[in-house]
Every structure is written in structure tokens, then in C-alpha cells.
Amino acid sequence: MSAVAEQPGPAQDEFTSQLQVYEPHRVGLPPLAPYFRELWRRRAFAVELARSNLRAQNYNTVLGQLWLILNPLFLGLVYFMLVTIVRGDSRGSAFLAHLLLGVFAFRLVSGAIRPGAKSVTSGGRLILNTAFPRALLPISAVLASILRFLPTLGIYAIVHALAGLPVTPEILWGIPILALMVVFATGMTMLVATAQVYFRDTRNFLPFFLRIWVFASPILYYANEVPDQLRFVLYVNPLYPMLATLSETVNFGRSPSSGLLAASVAWAVAGILIGGLVFISREREFAVRL
Amino acid sequence: MSSKPVTTARSPQAPAGTWAVKVEDLSLTYRTPVQKRPTLKGTLKRLGRRKRIIREINALRDVSFEVPHGTVVGIVGVNGAGKSTLMRTLAGILPPTKGRVEVQGRVSTLLALGVGFNADLTGQDNVILGGLAAGLSRDQIEAKYEEITAFAELEDFMDIPMRRYSSGMYGRLAFSVAVNLEPDILLIDEALSVGDARFKRKSFDKMRELCEQARTIFIVSHALKTMHELADEVIWIHRGRVKMRDSPDTAIAAYEEFLGVSGTDEVVLEDP
Numbered sequence: 001m002s003a004v005a006e007q008p009g010p011a012q013d014e015f016t017s018q019l020q021v022y023e024p025h026r027v028g029l030p031p032l033a034p035y036f037r038e039l040w041r042r043r044a045f046a047v048e049l050a051r052s053n054l055r056a057q058n059y060n061t062v063l064g065q066l067w068l069i070l071n072p073l074f075l076g077l078v079y080f081m082l083v084t085i086v087r088g089d090s091r092g093s094a095f096l097a098h099l100l101l102g103v104f105a106f107r108l109v110s111g112a113i114r115p116g117a118k119s120v121t122s123g124g125r126l127i128l129n130t131a132f133p134r135a136l137l138p139i140s141a142v143l144a145s146i147l148r149f150l151p152t153l154g155i156y157a158i159v160h161a162l163a164g165l166p167v168t169p170e171i172l173w174g175i176p177i178l179a180l181m182v183v184f185a186t187g188m189t190m191l192v193a194t195a196q197v198y199f200r201d202t203r204n205f206l207p208f209f210l211r212i213w214v215f216a217s218p219i220l221y222y223a224n225e226v227p228d229q230l231r232f233v234l235y236v237n238p239l240y241p242m243l244a245t246l247s248e249t250v251n252f253g254r255s256p257s258s259g260l261l262a263a264s265v266a267w268a269v270a271g272i273l274i275g276g277l278v279f280i281s282r283e284r285e286f287a288v289r290l
Numbered sequence: 291m292s293s294k295p296v297t298t299a300r301s302p303q304a305p306a307g308t309w310a311v312k313v314e315d316l317s318l319t320y321r322t323p324v325q326k327r328p329t330l331k332g333t334l335k336r337l338g339r340r341k342r343i344i345r346e347i348n349a350l351r352d353v354s355f356e357v358p359h360g361t362v363v364g365i366v367g368v369n370g371a372g373k374s375t376l377m378r379t380l381a382g383i384l385p386p387t388k389g390r391v392e393v394q395g396r397v398s399t400l401l402a403l404g405v406g407f408n409a410d411l412t413g414q415d416n417v418i419l420g421g422l423a424a425g426l427s428r429d430q431i432e433a434k435y436e437e438i439t440a441f442a443e444l445e446d447f448m449d450i451p452m453r454r455y456s457s458g459m460y461g462r463l464a465f466s467v468a469v470n471l472e473p474d475i476l477l478i479d480e481a482l483s484v485g486d487a488r489f490k491r492k493s494f495d496k497m498r499e500l501c502e503q504a505r506t507i508f509i510v511s512h513a514l515k516t517m518h519e520l521a522d523e524v525i526w527i528h529r530g531r532v533k534m535r536d537s538p539d540t541a542i543a544a545y546e547e548f549l550g551v552s553g554t555d556e557v558v559l560e561d562p
Binding site: 019020021022023024038041042044045048049052053055056122123126127128129130131132136199200201202284285287288 | 320321322329330331378379381382383384385386387388389390391392393394397408410411412415418419420422423424425427428451
């Protein structure tokens with residue numbers, strides 16, 4: 001775009017084209033091609049919102065942005081102590097590496113869902129006064145979670161090295177697995193953000209739900225330690241195949257199981273489709289509901 | 291407002307036959323739950339009793355009008371008449387229940403306090419985010435940034451969280467963003483009621499400048515004197531319908547008569 005007054009761009013754009021037509025919509029999705037084009041065109045908004053929220057977050061604390069590292073690290077160490085106490089013996093540094101990786105990766109998902117739940121309801125002023133693809137708000141929460149996650153990779157690398165774990169090409173599997181987790185998290189964030197518009201209690205349930213989810217995921221234990229009669233918990237947990245594969249490949253440098261890989265892809269696709277469809281088909285109603 | 295009545299020569303410079311905004315049989319009905327904060331508990335309770343407390347509010351009913359380019363339209367009406375709903379429909383924020391709205395050009399509604407949606411962020415963050423959400427590029431916003439802060443007279447406050455702003459500072463920044471981003475169509479909801487007397491004067495002048503630039507502007511205001519001076523025509527909305535559409539003199543006189551206040555009542559004419 002070169003000049004403010006002259007707005008180039010396809011005429012069928014829903015949000016900023018020269019001619020805009022607003023008509024009653026059928027229940028369901030808006031035209032998807034213009035929607036995604038517009039979403040992509042305003043990606044800078046999502047990035048900027050994520051960055052400024054991150055900046056504002058630890059604005060008042062002495063240690064400032066250092067908390068982005070300290071928070072997950074302390075949480076991981078608390079869990080490690082808990083496991084040590086419950087079991088009565090220390091499981092050693094390899095397990096610590098597994099646990100930290102699990103905690104950090106889980107926070108990549110929960111760190112998107114929890115703040116993302118109120119991304120629409122707290123964006124009220126913006127939503128009531130500007131027309132833009134609302135999906136930018138939950139997406140921004142996901143981006144913020146990614147930005148918070150990245151520094152923890154540094155801690156993990158140190159623990160990995162100290163624990164003497166192997167460094168093999170299999171570690172690279174971590175990248176697609178984490179990407180699948182992001183895709184899944186985006187879907188869930190959109191779903192929860194929509195739910196929050198209709199049921200304002202959603203956000204109050206979330207912390208408990210997320211806590212149970214941590215315990216039901218192979219983070220505080222290895223997936224193969226789960227007794228047979230409890231394995232159904234893993235099978236209904238979308239994060240199980242992703243976290244288990246992450247531990248196999250990144251922690252131990254082993255090749256991933258193709259079954260778990262397929263399950264990871266299936267959960268991620270299901271998550272983004274369900275969350276995305278619910279959100280986008282409902283978003284034109286948000287302004288009325290706020 | 292301390293201004294003296296000013297008469298401005300305005301002539302809509304729109305080519306004949308072109309319109310900026312065309313509204314056809316527009317109706318908008320809110321279906322809203324009666325309780326303010328919808329909660330799961332409340333919903334479950336009502337599910338048990340098979341009763342849904344939903345009320346329909348007909349905010350707009352069969353509204354039709356066309357506005358040519360370069361017209362300054364004043365919208366008056368009592369509280370709850372549907373003025374703000376109409377503005378949000380024109381901006382594409384609220385989808386119509388029935389009818390059709392066509393808008394030519396880029397709309398700015400950053401006013402009505404679209405800026406400052408996140409009070410934890412600094413004024414600078416909010417200006418940039420508001421502009422990006424409205425579809426501007428970062429370059430465009432940066433080009434205007436100096437002007438915006440200078441007009442709002444908030445250069446020293448742009449790097450503190452907006453939580454610390456006074457409501458006047460809030461309004462000044464919002465107004466400044468809306469008018470400085472040079473939209474084709476500007477929607478202004480109670481714009482001139484921000485800031486101190488001096489800033490009101492300044493924003494009034496800026497408004498008049500914009501009006502003279504042949505922009506299409508919709509102003510919602512209870513400040514009837516301002517309306518008189520700025521608007522080319524006035525639409526009076528009552529209970530979701532267009533009750534009258536006429537020259538400012540005629541429409542405002544009729545509206546004042548309806549309100550039961552005389553044309554010289556200072557309290558009414560004065561900008562709030």
C-alpha cells in the first residue's frame with residue numbers, strides 16, 4: 001500500500017476494499033478466500049500484539065524479561081522435586097531433561113490457551129470499533145506463547161548437555177512435532193476463545209482443566225510406565241502422541257514411532273479444523289455479544 | 291464549548307450520481323440474553339427449566355438512505371435510538387439482520403475509543419496496534435505517528451501504559467488517531483466531547499477542515515450547535531427508524547421541538 005487514500009487490493013476483500021457490501025449472512029462461514037487473504041495481510045497486527053503484550057507482562061518486575069526463563073524453569077524443578085518425593089528416590093538427570101522438555105512443550109500449548117481464552121472478550125473495544133478478521137486475536141495469543149517458549153529451548157539445551165544425552169539427527173524431529181503442537185494449540189485457543197464469549201465461566205474452569213491435562217500427559221513419567229488399565233487416558237489425550245514422540249526423539253535420539261506420528265498429525269488437524277471452524281463461523285456475532 | 295457560531299461555506303464536491311454510502315431496508319435485531327454476563331451455571335439452570343431468557347431488540351428498522359461523496363451527515367436521536375448501531379453497521383462491525391449496506395472507500399472508526407483497547411500497553415503500542423488492525427501498514431502509521439502525537443499533545447506520555455491516562459487524554463489520542471489517518475469515510479461518535487475547552491476548539495477546527503476536504507463524514511452527537519455548523523444534512527433516528535432527513539436547520543428544529551427544549555436553551559446547545 002502506498003497511499004492512505006488510495007486503497008489497492010482486490011475488490012472482493014471483505015474489510016478494506018473500495019466497495020464494501022454488508023448483507024445478512026447465513027449461519028456458517030464467511031467466504032474463506034478473502035478471509036484468509038485479509039488475515040494474512042494483517043499478520044503484522046498479530047505479531048505486534050504478541051510482542052507488546054510480552055513487553056507489558058513483566059514491566060513491573062525487577063528481573064523483567066528474565067522471568068520468561070525463570071518461570072518455566074522453577075516450575076520444572078518443583079515438579080522434579082515432587083516426583084522425587086513421591087517415588088522416594090531421584091530419577092537422575094536424563095529424567096530431569098525429559099521432564100523439563102515436557103513442561104516447556106506443554107506450556108507452549110497451555111500458554112496459548114490460557115491467555116487466548118480472553119483474547120476476544122478483552123479485545124472488546126477494538127472489536128466494537130474496527131472491522132478485521134477476529135482470528136487475529138487468538139492467533140496473537142499463540143504467537144506470544146511461541147515467543148515465550150523459544151528462550152526455554154536454551155535451558156533445555158544446557159540440561160541436555162549436562163545430562164550427557166546423545167546428540168543425533170533424530171533431535172530434528174522436534175521441529176515438526178513442536179509445529180504440530182502449535183497447530184493444535186491454535187485450534188484449541190480459538191475454541192476456548194469462542195466458548196469464553198458465550199460462557200464467561202470458561203476461563204475459571206481452565207486452570208483446573210489444564211492442571212489435570214499436565215498430570216494426564218507423559219511429562220512427570222515416561223509414557224511406557226503407564227499401566228495397561230490406565231492407558232486409555234493416553235489415547236484420549238491429544239498431547240500424548242506429540243509429547244511421547246518429543247521425548248523419544250529429542251531426549252533419547254531415537255526414531256519416532258510412525259503410529260504416534262500419525263496420531264500427532266491427526267490430532268493437530270482435527271484441533272485446528274474444529275477450533276477454526278467454530279471460531280470463524282461465529283466471529284461475526286462477537287460484536288453483538290460483547 | 292467557548293466557540294462563537296461560525297458559518298462555513300460548504301459545497302459537497304461529489305460528482306453527481308455517485309454515493310459513498312447506500313443503505314437499503316436495513317434492519318438490525320439484537321438477540322441478547324437478559325442476564326448481563328452469560329455463565330455456564332445460569333445456562334445449565336435454564337436448560338433444566340427449558341426456558342431461555344432471550345430478548346429481541348430492534349435496534350434498526352427498515353432504514354434506507356444514500357449519501358453522496360463529500361457529505362457531512364449529522365445523526366441525532368435520543369439515547370438508545372440506534373445511532374451507534376447504525377455507525378457500526380456502516381463500518382461492517384455489526385452484520386445486518388436484513389437489508390444491505392454498500393460503502394465506497396476506507397472507513398475509519400478508530401474513534402469511539404477503538405484506540406486504547408488494552409490499557410496495559412503504552413499509548414504508542416495502542417496507536418500502532420489500532421492502525422494495524424484497521425488494515426494500515428506499519429509505514430503508513432509511522433508516517434503519521436508524529437502528527438498524531440503532536441495533535442493530541444501527548445508527546446511526553448506515549449511511552450507509559452494507557453492505564454495511567456486521564457479520560458481526557460484517552461479521548462484526545464483516540465480523536466487524533468481517527469482524524470489523522472485520513473480515511474475516505476469517517477465515522478465519529480460523540481467526538482467533540484473530549485478534552486478540555488482548548489482541545490475541543492482544536493478538534494472542532496480539525497473537524498471543519500476535514501469537512502471542507504470533501505470527505506464523507508458521519509457525526510453522531512448530542513451537541514446540536516456543533517451539528518448545525520458542521521453538517522450538510524441531518525438524519526434523525528428514532529426507535530430504530532429514520533424519522534426525518536433534512537437540512538440541519540429543519541431537522542434540528544424538529545428534533546428540539548420533539549425534545550421539548552427551545553432553540554435557545556444553552557444547556558442543550560452546549561457541547562457536553
